[in-house]
Amino acid sequence: MTTTAWSWRPAAPLLPLLPALALLPLLLVLPGLIHGGGWELVAQFAAAAITPSLDPLLLRTALAGLGITVGIALLGWALSLALGLVGGVLSSRIVWRTWLGVAWPASAIRRFLAVPRSIHELLWGLLLLQLLGLKPAVAVLAIAIPYAALVARVVSDLLDALPTAPLQALRSGGAPAGAALLTALGPALLPGAFSYGGYRLECALRSATLLGVFGLGGLGTELRLSLQSLQFHELWTGLWLLLAVMLSLEALLRALRHRWGMPSRFKLTTAGVGRSGRELLLALLGLLPVLVLVAMALEISPAQLLAWQPLPPLQANWPAVLALPWAALVATTLGLTLLAACLAVGVAPLLLLLVAPWPWGRLLLRAVWAMGRLWPPPLTALLLLFVLKPGVITAALALAFHNLGVLGRLLLEACEDTADQPGSGGAEVALSCSGCGPRLALLYGRFSGLARSYLAYGAYRADVILRETVVVGLVGAAGLGSLLLEALSSFAVDELIALIAVYALLTLLGEDLSDRVRQRLLSG
Amino acid sequence: MATSKEPSPLLELRGVTVPGRGANRLEEVSLQLRAGERVALLGSSGAGKSTLLAVANGLLPPPAGAVLWQGAAPARSRRLRQRQRARIGTLWQDLRLIEELTVQQNLNAARLADWGWPKALANLLQPLETEANGAALREVDLDPALLPQPVTALSGGQRQRLAIARLLRQEPALLLADEPLAQLDPRLAVELLALLLRQVTGSRALLLSLHRPDLAGDFDRVLALRAGKLVLDTTPAELNPDLLRWLYDPDPDLDPAATRIGPP
Numbered sequence: 001m002t003t004t005a006w007s008w009r010p011a012a013p014l015l016p017l018l019p020a021l022a023l024l025p026l027l028l029v030l031p032g033l034i035h036g037g038g039w040e041l042v043a044q045f046a047a048a049a050i051t052p053s054l055d056p057l058l059l060r061t062a063l064a065g066l067g068i069t070v071g072i073a074l075l076g077w078a079l080s081l082a083l084g085l086v087g088g089v090l091s092s093r094i095v096w097r098t099w100l101g102v103a104w105p106a107s108a109i110r111r112f113l114a115v116p117r118s119i120h121e122l123l124w125g126l127l128l129l130q131l132l133g134l135k136p137a138v139a140v141l142a143i144a145i146p147y148a149a150l151v152a153r154v155v156s157d158l159l160d161a162l163p164t165a166p167l168q169a170l171r172s173g174g175a176p177a178g179a180a181l182l183t184a185l186g187p188a189l190l191p192g193a194f195s196y197g198g199y200r201l202e203c204a205l206r207s208a209t210l211l212g213v214f215g216l217g218g219l220g221t222e223l224r225l226s227l228q229s230l231q232f233h234e235l236w237t238g239l240w241l242l243l244a245v246m247l248s249l250e251a252l253l254r255a256l257r258h259r260w261g262m263p264s265r266f267k268l269t270t271a272g273v274g275r276s277g278r279e280l281l282l283a284l285l286g287l288l289p290v291l292v293l294v295a296m297a298l299e300i301s302p303a304q305l306l307a308w309q310p311l312p313p314l315q316a317n318w319p320a321v322l323a324l325p326w327a328a329l330v331a332t333t334l335g336l337t338l339l340a341a342c343l344a345v346g347v348a349p350l351l352l353l354l355v356a357p358w359p360w361g362r363l364l365l366r367a368v369w370a371m372g373r374l375w376p377p378p379l380t381a382l383l384l385l386f387v388l389k390p391g392v393i394t395a396a397l398a399l400a401f402h403n404l405g406v407l408g409r410l411l412l413e414a415c416e417d418t419a420d421q422p423g424s425g426g427a428e429v430a431l432s433c434s435g436c437g438p439r440l441a442l443l444y445g446r447f448s449g450l451a452r453s454y455l456a457y458g459a460y461r462a463d464v465i466l467r468e469t470v471v472v473g474l475v476g477a478a479g480l481g482s483l484l485l486e487a488l489s490s491f492a493v494d495e496l497i498a499l500i501a502v503y504a505l506l507t508l509l510g511e512d513l514s515d516r517v518r519q520r521l522l523s524g
Numbered sequence: 525m526a527t528s529k530e531p532s533p534l535l536e537l538r539g540v541t542v543p544g545r546g547a548n549r550l551e552e553v554s555l556q557l558r559a560g561e562r563v564a565l566l567g568s569s570g571a572g573k574s575t576l577l578a579v580a581n582g583l584l585p586p587p588a589g590a591v592l593w594q595g596a597a598p599a600r601s602r603r604l605r606q607r608q609r610a611r612i613g614t615l616w617q618d619l620r621l622i623e624e625l626t627v628q629q630n631l632n633a634a635r636l637a638d639w640g641w642p643k644a645l646a647n648l649l650q651p652l653e654t655e656a657n658g659a660a661l662r663e664v665d666l667d668p669a670l671l672p673q674p675v676t677a678l679s680g681g682q683r684q685r686l687a688i689a690r691l692l693r694q695e696p697a698l699l700l701a702d703e704p705l706a707q708l709d710p711r712l713a714v715e716l717l718a719l720l721l722r723q724v725t726g727s728r729a730l731l732l733s734l735h736r737p738d739l740a741g742d743f744d745r746v747l748a749l750r751a752g753k754l755v756l757d758t759t760p761a762e763l764n765p766d767l768l769r770w771l772y773d774p775d776p777d778l779d780p781a782a783t784r785i786g787p788p
Contacts, residue, residue: 011648012624430620433581434694435610435637437602440644444633448624 013447016454017353020346022339026393033393038386041230045383048232052240062222062238069218070245071294072136073208076143077201078291083148085193087113088155094185095159098167099177110156117149118507119500120467125211126488131308136298139216141305143207147200151193158192159185194280195262198253205246210376210471220376227382243374254413256283316494324483324495330506332479336392336399336469337510341462343400345455348408349447352415357438365412372405381472392479395472399465407461411454415446456518463514467507480506532595533558534698534729535612540579540589542752548575549752553589557698557729562721564740565733566756567749568772573733576749577702580731581614594697610637613696615720617703619687621675627686628671631657634693660689664719681712688719699723701732705739713739737768 010018053059089095091109096102116124125142132138167184175183212220219238226235256262260280295301351368355361375383381398388394415425428445432438447454473481480503487495533556542550550572557563567573578584579591582598582605590597593612599605613634621630625648632639632647639647646652651672658668664685670678678686684704691699701720705713713736721742724730732743740746740760748756748771756771 009649011626011629014645014648426616426618426620427622429583430614430616431633431636433583433609433612433614434634434696435606435608435612436633437606437636440636440639440641443644444622444625444636448622451624 011448012451013443015451016349016447016458017346019342019458020350022342022346026339026343029393030388033388033391035387035389041386042383044230045232045235045386048236049239051233052236053231053233054237055234058234058237062219062234062241065212065219065222065238066241066245068136068298069208069212069220069242070205071298072139072143072211072218073201073204074294075140075291075298075300076147076208077197077204078287079140079144080147080151080200080204081197083144084151085155087148087152088159088193091152092156092159094162094164094167095181098171098181106156110153113149113152114508114511115149115504116145117153118467118504118511119146120470121146121207122210122214122471123484123500123503125214125216126485129216130311130488132305133307133309134215134217135300135304136217137300137304139208139211139218140298140300142211142216143204147204147207151197151200154196155189155193158189158196162188190280191260191262194260195257198257198262202246202250202253205249206373206376209242210378213376213378214471223376223379224382227379239374243370246374247370250409312491312493314493318494321494321498324498326502329480329483330502332392333466333469333481333506336396336472336479337462337466339393339396340399340403340469341458341465343396344403344407344461344465345458347400348404348411349454351408352411353439353442356412356415356442362412365408369405369408369412372401372403373409374405375402376471377402377468378471395469395479395481398472399468402468403461403465407458410457411450414450414454415442452521456521459514459517459521463507463511466510470503531559532592534594535580535731536590536592536595537576537579537586538590538592540576540586540591542572542575542579542584542586543588548572550575550579550586550749551752553749553752553754555747555754555757557731559697559727559729560724561729561745562724562743563729563731563745563747564743564760565731565747565749566737566740566771567733571749572752573749574702575752577614577700577731577733580698581612581700582609606637610694611697613691613694613699615687615691615699615701615704617706619683621683621687621690623675625675626651626671627661627673627675627678628652628654628657630675630686631660631671631690631693634690637694657689657693660693661686663692663723664689680708684708684712684716685719688716688723692723697728699728699730699732701730703733703735706735717742737763737771 087109091106091113093103093106096104096106121142124145125139128138128141162185166188167180170180170184171177208218209220209223212218212222213224215221215224219242223235223238223242226232226238348369351365355365358364377398380401381395384394384397388397425446427448428441431441431445436444469479470481470484473479473483473485480499484496484499484503486492487499535555535557537553537555540550540553542548553572553576565573565576575584579586582591582593585591585598593608596608599608622633625633628651629647632652635653636644643652654668654671657671661668661670666682666685666689670682670686675683675686687704699720704720705717708716717739720730720732731747734740740763743760746756746758746760746763747754750756750771756767
């Protein structure tokens, strides 16, 4: 008889579900966090969803706010893409090696770009607000700076992962470095870079809304004011409008990705070559006049960026800054990140398994996840405060819900990919044909193949969540985020500098860790 | 008149029509498959063989006509339909093994229709039913020592055998195979065909779509499709070069009336 050792090592299909174990301790402590009042408000909020205010004046204000938000997102995104492409090329090892025969300048630029990347767009926004005053250009720059650094990183990663044989062939044929790089790497880079660029536009819309919540203009400001004054009907007017724009944008970008044969978010590491470069180029050219018109409508001009306001004098009290409870602050921030990441990463596949086989299950999930993406985390946090006490768990729930919206949608899309390609659904169909129920067929047949790329994306998402912890600081979640927002509002510049430095260091370490996890998952 | 009731066919198609163009089309296909029968399905590429098998295993509910499994139409209730489908095993051309799991876990995946969640989850944590899986591997001439191996560690031939072993673990009454011998070298194709034919015992039946008519000799019956129509139902002995030329030639001169439609 053959004996096989007991391993207790979970197989691939279980891996995406493991983070959901964080629900167990959460369910234990959650009852203690619920406070008496507020359920009535939550019920009013839910009921208002079906009766949004249709007051013409309000609609006009909401549409104007939405226009500003979309405009900020579009300009911030376009600027970040342009800067990010340049930054990406400049921080690519293969480019420097082909050009000058050395790779160290690429590494140096990469390290430099890590700094703007590590600071969340909200912090950029609030810092620039001090410098430039309240104007749409602040929000545009706040998005463009960290996004450009993110795009640069992805572009350089994509460039360095491309096969080098065509480049070597051109170089050995005597082609100059610039022409060889452009010919050998340019077309191969485009599908991955533009697919990622498309996702950044979706993110930019969410970021622009979030910046609005913190007073940087646009619909987010209206949403926060409506929520704080408990005008739920008005709130839902804005939310439904934003949802319509968000879903239209996502559908448009998805259709374009399909049309141009671009890789989905999970498959960006194995990008193939797209088919219709000419159409893509035309679309980009068509976008240019739109951007100019948007900039004119928002009254954004480069001259605005040069008019700096005087900063308050720096009154540093470094011993007091050093005396802050740094260990506790860092631990709380990391705990908040870990809990939110586990909930977002683990609950998305769990809900998919439980709900998707219902007759309207997938539609329901789409709706829940759209709400998650739509609703900026600080607003979710404020809403949760109606029924929960402020603290780390409330903040983690708000962050988790938002990221669940992002992860859940990508997972559902990946599960709906065609079943014709090996490893992408064939096993699920085969199991269904052998009488297996839909949930087990999904678990065994789909999750097996998706587990690694999903978790790799989850690791990236955890890194994003670490940056985002600052945005839920306003619910008194403790941690670095809360203190940072306090320092900003009280102009405690010394504390601010120290906190941003620690935050940046932490996010860089987190990014490094998440990179390692991702590489291990994708190569293992 | 005989009073003894004959058991229902394991598979019956009645006037199945799948509209469409090319390979996806079926036109008024009727056939019966009884226990103990080993039936080869011939036809050129695009004749509708895969569509017929998809109808037979329930993947493609036919827009017109009926499919009956052991005399019963597919149940309306999902659970009952699952029970029915558990009696039909399909060997896919691309095998559809779960690449991220071990040999043992793949074999156990064939039992999921009968297992509840606890056992299905336990299979992802620890080896289950090692005895039965070892026996299934021996049945297809594989070493049970392969059980803890990842599927990706197997050779091409071993993967084919594993797919057949998984089929056996399902314990189906009706075996369907969609061109399982395509892309195999001639020796392996003959070996695997013998292995598959060996599995058809008294209560089982096999319907296997075949690219190579020269391998049809060991079957009990041969069906053939041409442009979505069932045009041939005969014995292997009656296959002749003219018939095959007509079957595979896109523009034949041979009179279709020369062929015999109906049970041999």
